[in-house]
Amino acid sequence: MTITSPSPTLSESILVDGLQLIGGEWVPSVTGRTIEVINPANREVIARIPRSDAADVEAAIDAAERAFPAWRDLNATARAALLFRWAQLIEEHTAEIDQLESQEVGRPHWGPPPMAGQLRFIAGQADKVQGVSLPTYSPETLGFTLREPYGVVGGIIPWNAPGPMFVTEVGAAIAAGNTIVMKPAEDAPLTPLALAKLALEAGIPAGVINVVTGYGHEAGAAIPASPRIRRMGFTGSPFTGSLIMAACAKNLTPLHLELGGKSxxxxxxxxxxxxxxxxxxxxxxxxxxxxxxxxxxxxxxxxxxxxxxxxxxxxxxxxxxxxxxxxxxxxxxxxxxxxxxxxxxxxxxxxxxxxxxxxxxxxxxxxxxxxxxxxxxxxxxxxxxxxxxxxxxxxxxxxxxxxxxxxxxxxxxxxxxxxxxxxxxxxxxxxxxxxxxxxxxxxxxxxxxxxxxxxGGPFGGYKNSGFGRTMGADSVLEWTQVKTVSMRPAGAPRI
Missing domain, CATH: 3.40.309.10 (Aldehyde Dehydrogenase; Chain A, domain 2)
Known part of the structure; x- marks a missing residue:
């Protein structure tokens, strides 16, 4: 592992203090309450974030719903180009992002941050989402499948590697044409907010990515509880994963869970x-x-x-x-x-x-x-x-x-x-x-x-380590649903 001694100060060009991203706007929580983000090396306050609740989540879902039709209908190659641009901006701000995540997580520099490479891998899959042709009983019938986005989706990530997990979840979801409401951990939300800021600068439209901050039992719990969230992704502990799964079950919301390990x-x-x-x-x-x-x-x-x-x-x-x-x-x-x-x-x-x-x-x-x-x-x-x-x-x-x-x-x-x-x-x-x-x-x-x-190795677990896979060649497909289309000419004889 490469060991360096970076500057102990943070660049303010990517630091978001006291606000969250909803509908392309940087806003406080509805209640105005905040949470202090603590430097774990000395317990000093790095920044403050909104302490959001269900009202903020509903506002984020509203914004994501408004953005969804245009984002869904944007051609996949254009979506990929925006993700590539996002990756380029992340690369240009590599040192700042690395130091921001280091300070809020507490880790020293451990090598080049992977986020730009992760996004490029995902962006390359965006216009490779394909259906298949299906055999039919009659030559007058055409059968095929379409892969379509779910709509507004949700994600919750933990604090241990917030940057890589944010781009992995968000990148694949929006590459497939979904819009997303994300809740980072309250202990390490600054890197996800900075990455979202760069996504806006890259030209990803307002409302496609929404980042709501707060505690898990308030803001986090409200995301899977909403019937307007059509798919969920969660990374964290098995205990919290079971709560997320129970909330999703009430609305029959599909999800993937990446949970713990004892490797x-x-x-x-x-x-x-x-x-x-x-x-x-x-x-x-x-x-x-x-x-x-x-x-x-x-x-x-x-x-x-x-x-x-x-x-x-x-x-x-x-x-x-x-x-x-x-x-x-x-x-x-x-x-x-x-x-x-x-x-x-x-x-x-x-x-x-x-x-x-x-x-x-x-x-x-x-x-x-x-x-x-x-x-x-x-x-x-x-x-x-x-x-x-x-x-x-x-x-x-x-x-x-x-x-x-x-x-x-x-x-x-x-x-x-x-x-x-x-x-x-x-x-x-x-x-x-x-x-x-x-x-x-x-x-x-x-x-x-x-x-x-x-x-591009698919990542996920067996047993209580969860189900579903991220980071692989099918990561974008995981955020799509399949529609079968059967097409016949008008007036064709019945089979």
Whole structure:
């Protein structure tokens, strides 16, 4: 990971303070209430956002409904051109957007932001949405399908990677011809607002993208509750996902859910540990472990267990942490609630009998100030049924579970309610093939820690990690519905 030391100040050219986007206008909440956005490294206020509720959501839906007919009827190549222009503006503001997201999330710079590339990939699909011709019983009948947008759709995203998740959800939805009402997390809404500002500058018409800010139980809950929302996308916890799904069920609204993970990293005796150890340490400390795909369980064959633990401890002790603008590997957790939650899981690991190898505390004083920092933490001798081995911690906490053979490795790896990402570390092609088939996960990485490295790989989960896929070649199709058309000449004989 490239470590840089950017300026600790934010450019105001893309910063939106105190307003939200509805119908192409930057407006406060109906009530005038606001929420403070806190820098998690020092608890200082970065900006304020509207604390919206159902009234603001209804206004956003009104705006999206007004914009929908013209946006739907705009030819797909023209829609794609606007998305390409949006991507270009994002690229021109890359450094500003990266620093904005770094400050509100708390993460240090972790490489070039992916948003421009994500949008270009999506824009390339916009005019590739096609129906098919259908066989008919008579040559006088023509049968074919049309793919059409749903209309006004909704999306809710979390705080851990707000920029990439915003463009992934919004880009695919509007590329298909929908208009959208988005609700970013109240902890990290500034990057989505900045991206929406650039979308307007790119020429995407008013009302096509609407961003309503506020708390989940107020603004967020109002989106899936509305019968005028015709499809939903949600990324977040399984608990909140179940609430979203229940709300959608009342209106029979289709949705996709991208939920949590408890990703296993299965290490075989022939693994290249020089490659695997740094990747596993980075995989659990990147974004302070606040990544759904983070490999939080090391399932290791007993013959190399001791070596893996020793090397992992050494590697994790090298991880530096501090405020986002310093040249460090890891920043703070997002907020006080998450800080207490992660420390609670660490305490649960101790109480349930796991061996704390390194970390386990919250650094104090100096650059850590009042920030929500926690040390990279490694537990050994974790049993598969322990809390830290079963529940998503969403922090830099890694558990090592020793197994005797490949079959036990599969049972342990699959032995949680989640199925998002899994990794396999081996030089043996046969093991790689068998494990890729046996692991219950939406993404399997062989000799990589986060299931990454491909362009356009569909992303989503098995089991309680959700359903539906984003980011793949069909991501735009996911936001369309299919209509079958049967066409016959007037007066043709009945079949």
């Amino acid at each position: 296993p990293q299965v290490v075989f005796p022939d693994a290249d540990l020089d490659q695997a150890i740094p990747a596993m340490a980075t995989g659990i400390t990147l974004n302070t472990g606040q990544i759904c795909a983070a490999g939080s369980r090391v399932v290791v064959l007993r013959s190399i267990h001791d070596e893996v633990v020793e090397r992992l401890a050494t590697q994790m002790q090298k991880i530096t942490y501090g405020p986002w603008h310093q040249p460090v590997n890891m920043g703070p957790l997002i907020n006080e609630k998450q800080h207490s939650r992660v420390l609670g899981y660490i305490e649960a690991g101790r109480k349930e009998g796991a061996d704390l190898v390194t970390g386990g505390g919250a650094p104090q004083g100096g650059d850590y100030g009042n920030g929500f920092f926690v040390q990279p933490t490694l537990f050994d001798n974790v049993s598969p049924d322990m809390t830290i081995a079963q529940e998503e911690i969403f922090g830099p906490v890694l558990s090592v579970i020793a197994v005797d053979d490949e079959q036990e490795a599969v049972r342990v790896a699959n032995g949680t309610d989640y199925g998002l990402v899994a990794s396999v570390w081996t030089r043996d092609v046969g093991i790689a093939v068998r494990m890729s088939r046996a692991l219950q996960a939406g993404q399997v990485g062989v000799n990589n820690a986060l299931g990454a490295g491909v362009i």
